[in-house]
Amino acid sequence: MENKRILEINNLAISFEQYEYGTRKTKLPVIRDLNVSVGGGEIVAVVGASGSGKSLLAHAILGILPYNAEQKGTILYNREILDGKKQAQLRGRKIVLVPQSVNCLDPLMKIGAQICKNSKKQAVVERMKQMLSCYGLREDVRKMYPFELSGGMARRVLITTADMEQADFVIADEPTPGLDRELACRTMEYFKGMANRGAGVLLITHDLELAITTADRIVVLYAGTAIEETTAEAFQNENTLFHPYTKALWRAMPQHGFAVCEGTQPFVTRIPKGCVFKQRCNMCQMNCSKEIPYIQTDTGYVRCIGYNRKCERNDNE
Numbered sequence: 001m002e003n004k005r006i007l008e009i010n011n012l013a014i015s016f017e018q019y020e021y022g023t024r025k026t027k028l029p030v031i032r033d034l035n036v037s038v039g040g041g042e043i044v045a046v047v048g049a050s051g052s053g054k055s056l057l058a059h060a061i062l063g064i065l066p067y068n069a070e071q072k073g074t075i076l077y078n079r080e081i082l083d084g085k086k087q088a089q090l091r092g093r094k095i096v097l098v099p100q101s102v103n104c105l106d107p108l109m110k111i112g113a114q115i116c117k118n119s120k121k122q123a124v125v126e127r128m129k130q131m132l133s134c135y136g137l138r139e140d141v142r143k144m145y146p147f148e149l150s151g152g153m154a155r156r157v158l159i160t161t162a163d164m165e166q167a168d169f170v171i172a173d174e175p176t177p178g179l180d181r182e183l184a185c186r187t188m189e190y191f192k193g194m195a196n197r198g199a200g201v202l203l204i205t206h207d208l209e210l211a212i213t214t215a216d217r218i219v220v221l222y223a224g225t226a227i228e229e230t231t232a233e234a235f236q237n238e239n240t241l242f243h244p245y246t247k248a249l250w251r252a253m254p255q256h257g258f259a260v261c262e263g264t265q266p267f268v269t270r271i272p273k274g275c276v277f278k279q280r281c282n283m284c285q286m287n288c289s290k291e292i293p294y295i296q297t298d299t300g301y302v303r304c305i306g307y308n309r310k311c312e313r314n315d316n317e
């Protein structure tokens with residue numbers, strides 16, 4: 001794996017301005033203290049419950065947040081600040097999105113024109129033909145409209161469209177909903193192929209199992225912040241995971257007994273002070289209400305003061 005960082009996000013915060021009761025302006029802090037980085041040739045999976053901020057993270061990288069969003073922190077692309085102007089230059093070319101929904105295909109436009117972005121240049125059309133075959137689609141798919149495709153084909157069209165430019169950085173937002181296991185795994189092979197040719201891939205998913213089998217590293221999001229970042233290998237064993245929420249996700253996996261974690265992720269207006277998981281954590285202490293740093297571990301980072309306590313215990317043994 002190459003070490004060159006393609007994307008580096010430091011202390012990202014996103015909030016939305018909203019009007020309460022008609023006139024009072026409030027700020028909804030939907031993402032806070034978020035750090036993520038992706039190297040060339042690397043697949044980083046971002047996992048987390050619905051509403052944890054996964055899609056907003058993708059939209060911040062692409063520069064397509066809604067107008068009422070306020071963004072703080074830095075995003076570096078190849079070590080340079082990724083500002084609005086740069087995002088507009090790179091979006092759809094060097095940085096591409098495989099969107100969450102197949103509804104992102106234009107229903108009134110033929111597939112071929114969508115993949116080629118309306119270009120009729122011979123080289124572009126030839127490349128499209130090559131890419132269609134790469135992704136197991138027949139050439140005549142380009143003459144079809146989106147409604148004529150099966151769900152699986154439409155997904156592959158989205159990936160073909162994204163891969164036309166051989167981008168350096170690919171963001172896949174939930175690329176496998178509604179696909180059976182075999183198709184989902186095949187889709188993951190496409191992303192591995194992109195990483196193998198040197199692209200950085202940010203894979204956003206609910207599906208922890210798929211993330212573990214596909215990604216190099218996993219970032220766990222909870223209530224708008226990263227609570228743990230670790231290697232996919234660390235998920236082989238509960239003891240190599242550090243955050244109680246990551247452990248709870250591990251225990252909820254079918255092969256580990258489907259154990260339910262009581263409670264729900266706090267709503268964005270009710271994010272507690274200190275640890276965002278403390279209301280559901282059976283190891284919660286007074287100190288968990290203080291600010292929790294993102295602590296470096298052997299395998300990545302964790303946002304839990306219990307990690308320090310564990311290290312201290314081990315040192316004293």
Ligand SMILES: Nc1ncnc2c1ncn2[C@@H]1O[C@H](COP(=O)(O)OP(=O)(O)OP(=O)(O)O)[C@@H](O)[C@H]1O
Pocket residue numbers: 016028030048049050051052053054055056057066206268
């Ligand atoms: N335009 C907006 N205005 C206000 N709040 C928003 C807006 N867009 C998203 N949010 C809030 O931000 C939070 C994160 O949303 P986001 O779409 O990133 O979640 P997600 O992790 O991608 O969820 P899912 O898995 O369901 O796709 C949610 O609480 C959502 O309600």
Ligand code: NI
Pocket residue numbers: 054055056100173174
């Ligand atoms: Ni989403």
